[in-house]
Every structure is written in C-alpha cells, then in structure tokens.
Amino acid sequence: MADKYLELVNSGMTKKLAKLLGLPRPPRLRRFGVDTPLLPGPVLVLGTSARAQELSDTMVSWGLDVRRHDAGESKLGGLVLLLDELSHPEQLSALMLATGAALRKLVPGARVVSVSKPALANDEPALAAVRQGIDGAMRSLGREMRGGATANGIVLAGDTSIVSPSALGALRFFFSGRSAYVDGQFLTVRTEAGELPEDFRKPLAGKVAVVTGAARGIGAEIARTLARDGAKVVLVDMPQAGDALAKVANQVGGTTLQLDVTAKDAGQRIMDHALTRHGSLDLVVHNAGITRDKLLANMDAARWDSVIAVNIASQLRMNEVFLAAKLPGLRVVSLASTSGIAGNRGQTNYAASKGGVIGMVRASAALFAENGGSITAVAPGFIETEMTAKIPLGTRTVARLVLPSLMQGGLPVDVAEAIGFLGSGAAAGLNGQTLRVCGQSLVGA
C-alpha cells in the first residue's frame, strides 16, 4: 500500500541518485499532529481587506507570527492574499508579483491562501473578470508550489467577512496539516453561521458522530480521526465486517452498530443507537460505498443497481429520516469522488452515484440549515487504500505521480481530516459544498 517510490526518492543514497537523474521527487507532506504548529513559519499577509486587522489579530491569537509587510529575507510558513477588494484585472499585477517574490521564501509544507469574492453573472464585467481570474491564477499557483506546499482559496459570498466562523475555520484548515492533500481548491463562505471550537485540539469534543463503512480503509481512518478530535464515535458496517469493525471501535472507544445501510430502517436504527446510547446525534458521515466497475457495454443490472443502492440511494433515505427528526445542528458529510466530477473509465455506475452525492449535498443544504445543520461532501482523488492497492502498478504509479500537483496519492487520513473539518461547527457557513481532496489531480480539474 505504501508509496515506495516516495520513500526511495526522499531518503539516503537513492535520494541523491534521484536528484542526479532528475527524477520527479514527490515531497513528504506536512500532516496534522495535535501538538504540531499551525504553520511551519511566519505568515505574510499581502493586500487589503475590510477587516484585515481583525484577521491579523485573530491569527496572532492562534500563536502565529504575522507579518503585514515583506518579511525581508526570513523564511515564511504561509501567505495570505487579500484580493477581495480588487475590481479590475489590471489591479492583480502588484499583488501577484509580490506573491511571486515571496514564494522562494516559503519553507516545505507552507500554505498560500487567497481571499476573494465570487464572480457572479450580474457583476460588472471587469469585476467578474478579476474575480474569475483569481480562480485561474490560484489553481495555476497550486501547480507551481514545491516541497508539499499548497495554494487554496477562500471565497466570501454575499456579505460574509473574513472573520466569520467558517472563513476563519477554512483558513485554519488550509493552514494546518489537516489539508495536506488539498491543493488548488476553493471553499465558499456563504453565511456567517457556525462557531469555532472552544479547544482547537479537540474540535469535536462532546459530539456524537456516526461513521458508516467504518470497518476498514477510509472509514476506519475517519473513525480514528473523529475520535482523536474528541467525538464519541458510532461505527457502522455490515455484519460480515463485524470483527474488523469491533477492532476499530475498541481502538477509538466507540460502539459498533452492525447493519446494512441499504436496509429500510437503517436511518432509524442509527438514530436510535446514537440517541439512546450516547444522548445525541451531531454528525453523520456517509462513507459506506462499493465499486462494481465494468465498461457500460458490459454492465449488468446487479452491478449498476448495487452501486446506486449503497452509494447514493441509502444516503437519500437516511437523510430523510434525520431531517424528519429535526435533530438540532446535525452535520452530514458524504463521500463523493473525483470520478463523479471528471468521470472514470469503467465507472459509469460509480460516477453516477458519486456525482449524485454532489447533487444531493447541494440540494439538501437548505433543508439541513433549517435546524441549524449542514451537509457537505468530500471528493477524494487517488487515495492509498486496500482498494487502490489492487490497481496495476504502472497505472497506480501514473495516478500517484503524474496526475496530482503533489505527485503522490493521498492517505485515508487526508480524507478523514477534511471530513473532521466539514463535520465541525466551523463548517456551517460552507453548507452544500463538495471539497476535493485530490492533491490537485488533473482528473476533474
């Protein structure tokens, strides 16, 4: 499962050899640890914004070394580009060139985060042009980043400000190792809703989370990550996976609930278990999913229908139960896939289900917001799991190395971190969105 190539080009003799031969060298990514710093160095804030001072003060309160002007020769751990007041593409020049000058000071694992506004159909043409232009510039910058550094953006919709809970939550997420495999992506802050955790070390403290498909792979890692973040976790999987499920549950101090998510009463049983055994239901992660790949010409009803039943129909049915129960502040995070965005050969059924998740999430946002909740999705790209380990070595290496800006596959924990963030109170203003965790893969770009 491990990416041996990444190990080889990053250690000892083989590292020197790889350098000499000019082989592509995928970087080691900076991942999250409870006691690791938020950024690997000072953060430079470029540009102006209405509440830039409040933003700087907040970042200082997070323990960051915040610079408002060019930091001279000192190394930088992060760059924040305030671009939300620009009104014409000609104004981009100064900030982008200053950014370019600062890039060489970035340490490995650094973060660049832009702050902008959405380009809308009824905007002045020049305003829409600069705003859409920022999208293109940042995605290109993502491809130019080195040493595991990433570039992502926060888009402030409507009257939302950079110091709203979800904007600050997104900024922290992009800064931290939690977003190690998120690159070239934008999160749009749509409302001022949400709250930041009292303790950033335990953002899910006191919350009860349900994870379906939790026995192995990404699901097991989600359960571990949510438990690390303070949640009490209910682990759901098929009875056939019960022993693996129990092992994970006993590692994370959770409880098991064996059921088939396609069962009519699955939503009710999940809710009953969470409420009677743990007193509340605060987060549901719809992770259970299957693949039954086949070219459409060779597809049969069993393959098509089972993928739709497990990957999307079950989620729709369970969500109806949760909505009807009016659970206060319930957060739902679903697993989509870059296949559902870009398509993938042999996966018409899977992509239909995963594209379906993206549509469901967008269309359910208002319904969940009625009770103070939210629904979002994470679309993983190439993730190193038991499932992807079965892909032939050549294809796998291409998928890891050539396609994503970060030149490697992601780890299950990268998906889990994004879910932990979207499942927290800080994500309320991001309702309805799908976040890609793909290392900025070309697929679905």
Added chain:
Amino acid sequence: MADQPVRHAVIIGGNRIPFARSNTAYVNVSNQDMFTAALEGLVARFGLQGQHIGAVSGGAVLKHSKDFNLMRECVLGSSLDAATPAYDVQMACATGMEAIGSLANKIKLGQLDSAIGGGVDTTSDAPIVVSESLRAILLELSRARSTKAKLSALAKIRPAHLAPSAPGTGEPRTGMSMGEHQAITTHAWGITREAQDELALASHKNLAAAYDRGFFDDLITAFNGLAKDNNLRADSSMDKLAKLKPAFGKSLGEQATMTAANSTPLTDGASAVLLGSEDYAQENDLPMLANFVDFEAAAVDFVHGSEGLLMAPAYATARLLKRNNLSFEDFDFFEIHEAFAGTVLATLKAWESEEFCREKLGLDGPLGTVDRAKLNVNGSSLAAGHPFAATGGRLIASTAKMLHEKGSGRALISVCAAGGQGVVAILEARK
C-alpha cells in the same frame, strides 16, 4: 447487607462469534482466541473499553491444562480494564448457564454491579493427552535425581506408549457416547424418526429466517472469515433429512432413528453475555433486555439406568416452576437446547406424561404441554451447532432479545449436560 432485598439482575446484551463445525473455519484458533474475540465484540457493541467489569466468568469443556486461567487470560487480552477479575467455571454443556446464573445471583445480592458470563469450546483444537503409562514414566523421570535413575525411567518407554489419547464425548462411567445414551432415551420414549427430522428442519428454517430479518445483527460478530453459523442449511428439507442413515443407536438395529442431522455436530465457538444491575445499565445508558429471574440445576442417575443421561432438565424445570409459582401457561418462549432432537422431544413427552410427572417429578399430574409455536422460534443447536460451553451464552442473549422485542412475558431456557446434569433458567422481559 443481610437484610437488604435482592435487586434485579438485568441482561444487557450478548455477543457470540458464528459457530463453526469442527475442523472447518476455526481449525487454527484456540479457545482463548475465540473467547477473546467474543469478548472484544461485546466490548465494542457496548462501549466497554477500559471499563472495570465486576467479574468475568465462564469456561470450556475441552480445555488444555495450560488454560487453567482461561477467562483471566482472555480479559488480559481484551480491551477491558486489566483490573477486571475473572474465573473459570466448568459444568459440561451447562457451563455457560451455570456461569451466567451465578453471576446474576451476585448482582442480585449487590456483590457485583456488572458481569460478563459465557463460554467457549473447540473440538478442532482439543487437548490430546499422552497415554496413562507414558505419563507415569514421565512423572517418574521428573522425580529421578541421579543420571542412572533418569536413564532407567527413560528405558521403560515403548513405541506403544506414544499413541496419544484424544478426548471423546464418552461418559467415563459407562464408556458410551452421549449419542448412544440418547438413543436409548429416544427409543424408550417412542420418539419417531419423522418427529426428530421435523424438529431439525424447523431449527434450520427458524435460524435462517432469524438471520434474514437481521435478528443476529446485534448478537453476533464475524470471526476468522465466518459471518454465519456454518452448520446452517437453509435449503434443508424432509426429503433430504430422510435419506440419512442412523448415526447412533446401533444396538437398536432397524429401530435406530438418530442421524447426523437430528443430532448436533461437534462445533467450535464462543459466546459472552453482559449483565448488570438496573443502576449500572442506567448509569451507562445501556439497554435492559430481560431480567435473569432464577435458575436451577438437577442431576440424574444415568449410570445405573434409572434415568436417561440428558433428562435432568425435566427435573430441574419442575422444581424451578414450583419455586417461582409458575406453570407453562406463564411462558411465551421455550428455549430447549437441541443436543439431539430426541432430547427435546423426550423432555416434552416426559412433561406431558402423568406417570413420569407423578413418579419421577413428584407432581400431582403432568407438568403440561409446551406450545410448539413457542419452542426454539429462532432456531437452536441443531442448526446453529453446539460448542459445549458456549451454548448457554447463545441461548441467554438470544432469548433476552426475543423477550425485549416482544416487550412482555417470560422464557424458560433448558440445557442438558454430560454427567446426567442440566440447568434451567427463567428470564422475564423488560420493555
């Protein structure tokens, strides 16, 4: 403490691993592996990680001498607090019943707030002992001080001594297997082949239906690649069963009726049941499925032929009902362990017999007829298999869930055991 009223002992839930026919799915696993797995599944289901449980009690019928502290070793290998005490119990096939019943009593008395009882058995990883004569020589060797004495002890070993003796299910005092004993009883009570096959078929059908409706979703945790009892034959039929040749009752010739299908196979498996006081369950937000009301053991003299080997539960039931002032009409479920179909049917017939109930049980008349619609409604040992010490835990957890689903009523559980023993128990539903 002496004047305090006893409190309820509540069955919170259970967990078992799927039962596997001997030498199939669990060939390479030990009793310790299996019971630890059952325990870990229980811990996971009820979130008991790191908890200090009052006591864990259970055992195995076929047990290696190295497993003298089997339950304690399993606790140490589990996610429970290592400060959880554990002890082994052994009462042949009634091991689980005795372990759980005694734990319930301790909860009732206030000596324990929480407890886990159960059992485990394997005939795939059974202990094999050396012959008695070799054992005597080896002991002599270990006592020998001088080299000469050691050599002289060693010189006594002959090739024939090396033949191991595997354990059997034979009764030490009669040399007869359990099946041969039951064959006598089955014949004596005039139980037909057809009646036995019908009971076996019902067991398979009922167990299959229970799986289909998800009844075992919170009673079983998959283990070693197995997710369902592999003795289960959902597609069994009377025609298929009728084709089998008798396996027991060779001395009965044409009148032998007991086959491999209406007798339980040798089986590997483990089960565990979580019990507690009402306070314990409430404080930990745990379900309360049923009260463990009472239990009773009995034994019969099968050696001198005055009673059948597996008839003790008939006696225990009479005493238990009398003590609790109950009759068969007061019960909604009867869970009678299917060691053999003949055992269940002979027991039912005995309870209907005025003569037996007057003369053997000392009653005024028959104990009564068990409504077959209430008997083993989710299948029993003929379909699930019977890993000796694990059967009690299987029965108690499943029965408690059945009562909880119904929301009212009582259940009688009966388990026969080697040595002419048996244990029966009463559970009472909690809403």
